[in-house]
Amino acid sequence: MIRIIDLHKSFGPKDVLRGVNLTIEKGETMVVIGQSGSGKSVLIKHLIGLLKPDSGEIYIDDVEITGLDDDELMRVTRKFGLLFQGAALFDSMTVAENVRFGLERYTRLSEEEICKRAAESLALVGLNEAECLMPFELSGGMKKRVGLARAIAYRPEIMLYDEPSTGIDPIRADAINDLINKLKNDLGITSVVITHDMVSSYKIADRIAMLYGGEIIEVGTPEEIRNSSSAIIQQFIHGQAEGPIKDW
């Protein structure tokens, strides 16, 4: 379970997070929606310790992570898989080396098991033929899928997805949505998905949280969010330029 309590983060004079409170249950898929620049990626980076908050607490399975030192944090971090918005593949390594990276260093799996795990992960994202390619030889969508294969190869307990459907065609995006659902159903993975793609949100979310003005203004099931009385949420989910959200 993940608990975020009163999380604040500023960059210079800009307050990005102004007291975020959110609880994500084990095995649940929580989708965090919000405008571009609203702090969704900043929020996700706090969960994995890439950013330190100005104040507030984050509990991962009852361990408060904001005060941990590097090595303790690394141990907690290994529970996570993160799919980056831009895939963030290691560009000096092949696809297979990217996927095997964490397995070779931080598991006691044999060479044979590592190869099998990497092949399985690539097969899950439909890229089993791409093992020997370098990242510069891949399209944007393929990079994203390799990034996903790399993240799930480690069999994380918690998956964080930063804009999983951005930059790929709707069919591939839907395939990734199916994959997120499959990982949740088959492996019981807890997922936090950052997106502003409402079609994907409705398909994968157990609950949706709206981040606006540095705070979570509403959390609910897809149905509750669809029927929300909040004018801000209605403007966002219907993608309307007119409404209470002016700062676009």
Next chain:
Amino acid sequence: MANLSPNALLLGAFEQLGAVGWLFFKTMKNLFRRPREHHTLLQQLEEIGVRSLPVVSLTAAFGGLVFGFQTYTGFHRYIGPGSETFAGPIITLGLAKELIPILVGLMISGRVGSSMAAEIGTMKITEQIDALHSLGANPIRYLVVPRTLAAFFMLPCLVLYGDIIGILCGYFYNVVLMGVNRVMYVQNTLMYLEIWDVATGLIKSCVFGVVIAIVGCWQGMETEGGAEGVGRATTRTVVISSISILILNFFISKLLPASLKGG
């Protein structure tokens, strides 16, 4: 910059010094921790050592030639014909203790330090360093430790190699080109040269290696703002490490004893 007060500039300088000191501390802390990145270490040993041989050869050769030329001219003009045989120890001492370590340090900071900053800077702006972290890898252990170790071990090797090339070129200019007595030249060189003179240069080069790697990695990890930021990081790396090498060279020269024979 023009609007910054002296206090703000001083504070900024101390902040930067603190940041690089902290990176050095964390690198030392992670030096012997597992997993060890043998593959990256080997890659860096090759990159810093083997691939720098051509540039070190050229630098040392022309350094040795020009030093040989000036020393010969000095003895010939001010002390008189025949005294040039004493150019040998002067050239050897000057090259091994000062010139070659500095020249190699400056060349490596330009060739390797800048490339470290560019590579790590690009990894930073494309979130590859965050990806390392997300995979449970410690970026210091994976990126900084192997580079620092490789530079620490390879700089002395390059300096020793540069010493040999430079001394041979100084000999070539004096003995082969200018006809200085070969036996006297070699005899004087061996009489006055101590192993400690060469060791002084090697000790300096170990320090320069660590400085180049730490500054390159630090600037890479501090990179912000896309391609322009990477360009700034590489320039800063060369400037900061070159200046540090020149300053440190003076202090190490002052700190280390001139000779181990006493006096």
